[in-house]
Amino acid sequence: MQLPETLDGWLGLLEARHGQSIQLGLDRVRTVRDALQLPQTCPVFTVGGTNGKGSTCALLEAVLLAAGYRVGVYTSPHLLRYNERVRINGRDATDGVLVDAFAEVERARGDIPLTYFEHGTLAAWAAFCHAGLDAVILEVGLGGRLDAVNVFEPDCAIVTSVAMDHMDYLGDTREAIGFEKAGIFRAGRPAICSDPMPPASLVEHAEAIGAKLWVSGRDFGFSGDQNQWAFWIAGGSRRGGLAYPSLRGTNQLLNAAAVMAACEAVRDLLPVPMQAVRQGFMLVDLPGRFQVLPGRPTVVLDVAHNPQAAGVLSENLASMGFFPETWAVVGMLADKDVAGAVRLLRDRVDHWVVASLPGPRGLEAQRLAAILRECGVAGGISECASPQEAYALAHEQAAEGDRIVVFGSFLTVADVLAARKAP
Known part of the structure; x- marks a missing residue:
């Protein structure tokens, strides 16, 4: 079969090829990931949750870029162009980069079927591995435990919120959904939860596997007035006099505090000065969120x-x-x-x-x-x-x-x- 030479050609092929748009499970994606032979060479942040994932990814990206790091970000869905899903060093990936990445995954998969999202996730990873990055941010598409993104090992995982959505796939209770979201946590690795009232299932899973769980309002948090806000860590540092993020909405402090907690948790891997935090929060932009x-x-x-x-x-x-x-x-x-x-x-x-x-x-x-x-x-x-x-x-x-x-x-x-x- 002759492979498409354009991005539109690839997207059309992937949409037509797999009738089921959502197919949870990691075995097929993991097999193709291994066939790609593209090892993880830089710290990875995985971001899951019901709401706030996109804002958290954008805030974290802006802070890391301001700190001088080369950053890759994979998010979904897109608004106007597929290229928005794969960002490399602050810019949407070019058609050429995506076409090459889709082709690389196609050659590696053999006869293993992949959904549109799974193929796109692996293609994003391929694009990142060839870009010489210092950090990668991966947004979960659906749930967490069985989402294609979860075949990659996060150095820090963030769950933004747990609410009732996608119940046909994740369960019809907040406890069931919380367990699925907690599937991105890893033993011995930072696990940040910006939901101040997480379901018990999330906390219990983190404790059972030995993840280093930080919960908003318990282990870190924020306070503020109309002009500025402050970030704190329990038993640790406090950062005051922070300007509000340029993303509008009162909920953005939950996301911003989680990003600061994540940066604190991986400071030995990716040191981030406070000036970069301030600059990143000031410059961040994300269409479609208030x-x-x-x-x-x-x-x-x-x-x-x-x-x-x-x-x-x-x-x-x-x-x-x-x-x-x-x-x-x-x-x-x-x-x-x-x-x-x-x-x-x-x-x-x-x-x-x-x-x-x-x-x-x-x-x-x-x-x-x-x-x-x-x-x-x-x-x-x-x-x-x-x-x-x-x-x-x-x-x-x-x-x-x-x-x-x-x-x-x-x-x-x-x-x-x-x-x-x-x-």
């Missing part, structure tokens, strides 16, 4: 797609000040707790514009509108065929002083971002 766009009406983009994230979004909207009316542009996947997310935001929204999302998991606008009505939302509900159409309608009807909030899925935010960037 991202407020310039112009009027005010537009907020947030990929919140489950109740925990919707609750954080609700708090962040409340802290923004007064807007005469708020318009919500919403598109969600059918396997999410749509009603749970909507109930946490219904009091913040005056007008709802709902959109259908594509694909077998996409929820039709008509069904989404019905769920909103069942939740007793106030204000009118308009139905549109796509997030772009919904955003156009909201933008047309909103007054200059109003606010438009786009949320519900990466697909929703990506579609609106693409529309705004189109000529």
Whole structure:
């Protein structure tokens, strides 16, 4: 078979090749990893959790780059281009780097089937191994214990939060999900948990395997006022006078404190001066996480797609000040707790514009509108065929002083971002 010569060609092949997009398990990925013969040569951070993974990866990347290290970051999903998933030294990987990496994995896998995500994870690893990096940051795609990322050995693992999501795969209780998330911890290695109330299963697993567990609020934490904040370690140092991260949202201090704890835990491998921490937090940027766009009406983009994230979004909207009316542009996947997310935001929204999302998991606008009505939302509900159409309608009807909030899925935010960037 002739291998594709373009990135689009590879992505099309991988999408068509494997009918099951999610297939948990490590045996196949581990076999191909070994066949690649690309040993781990630098410290690895693995980041899992229900919400906050992307922000934590971005904060950690920014701090390490500011400290002068060459850093690779693998995250998912992307918003506009697949290249966003693989970042090398602060920049998205080029098409050429990704094409070469996909081909390298293809040659190594033989007749072993890989999912789209598994092939992409191994390709990211190949790209990193050829880039001469000082550190690698890997974001878990789903769960942790059986996710493809978990075939690589972290020098430090971070679990950001544990909430109810992906229950078809991870279990229908927080304890079951916590055990899956804790699967990225390793014996004798730092294990950072930025959830201040982790399920007992996570703590028990960390203790059972002998991981060096640090829990937010117990082993490290933060305090602050409107102007600055401080980081502390139990029985250890305290760093005060810190400026707030440039990522918006009150929850970002949980993520920033976890990053500082991780840096402290691996300081013998990767020393990071406080000036780099300050600079990294000041410069970090991550689209789609409570991202407020310039112009009027005010537009907020947030990929919140489950109740925990919707609750954080609700708090962040409340802290923004007064807007005469708020318009919500919403598109969600059918396997999410749509009603749970909507109930946490219904009091913040005056007008709802709902959109259908594509694909077998996409929820039709008509069904989404019905769920909103069942939740007793106030204000009118308009139905549109796509997030772009919904955003156009909201933008047309909103007054200059109003606010438009786009949320519900990466697909929703990506579609609106693409529309705004189109000529």
